[in-house]
């Protein structure tokens with residue numbers, strides 16, 4: 001008994017922890033540090049194989065570094081296991097079931113819900129709306145699309161030059177057109193989303209009457225006349241996604257303080 005009086009309280013705690021941990025820890029049959037329950041219900045991995053996809057990295061290491069433990073060489077955001085148009089990274093972030101295409105069982109796919117502003121975790125009409133939001137960071141030259149508190153994606157943009165800076169502040173999409181003509185600058189603006197009643201807006205890389213289109217290499221640089229220019233692909237996708245009235249917050253930085261509402 002004398003021995004116990006001599007060991008430090010810290011050592012005593014450590015001994016207790018290692019003695020008690022097999023009892024306290026959740027069952028983990030393959031000892032890969034992902035519990036059986038998480039393997040079966042969350043990640044859809046094999047609870048009896050520490051390296052489900054056989055790529056030499058165990059399930060835990062892959063999950064920790066953002067890789068899918070189910071598909072070799074793919075990150076979570078490159079895999080849509082249940083084919084519901086919502087990738088595995090977003091499913092984990094939102095808390096939907098990455099193995100069930102219709103988590104709340106209301107007949108509408110998780111991906112369809114989230115991109116149209118609905119909560120795929122809840123079919124109750126009273127609480128199922130998630131607000132769509134666009135943020136633009138001048139410093140980062142990026143447009144971010146979100147629903148509720150979930151960031152769906154970020155895309156490179158080109159905003160105004162120092163001479164024609166993009167205004168900062170809170171705006172709303174107040175008009176949309178597949179293709180708008182700028183009389184002032186003599187160019188076409190595909191997938192036009194107007195802010196401040198046409199004073200400036202968001203659109204795809206512009207096109208000149210001769211058919212020349214601005215190059216993608218301008219994205220990430222401040223070369224516009226004040227508008228926010230998006231690449232081919234994201235421009236139409238955001239045009240289709242954003243409803244009239246969708247708030248657009250233009251900030252010096254996406255990580256800085258928010259600009260007060262107009």
Ligand SMILES: [Ca+2]
Pocket residue numbers: 028029030031032033034035036039047
């Ligand atoms: Ca395990």
Ligand SMILES: [Ca+2]
Pocket residue numbers: 051052053054055056057058059062069
């Ligand atoms: Ca693996």
Ligand SMILES: [Ca+2]
Pocket residue numbers: 080081082083084085086087088091098
């Ligand atoms: Ca999915």
Ligand SMILES: [Ca+2]
Pocket residue numbers: 101102103104105106107108109110113120
């Ligand atoms: Ca659903």
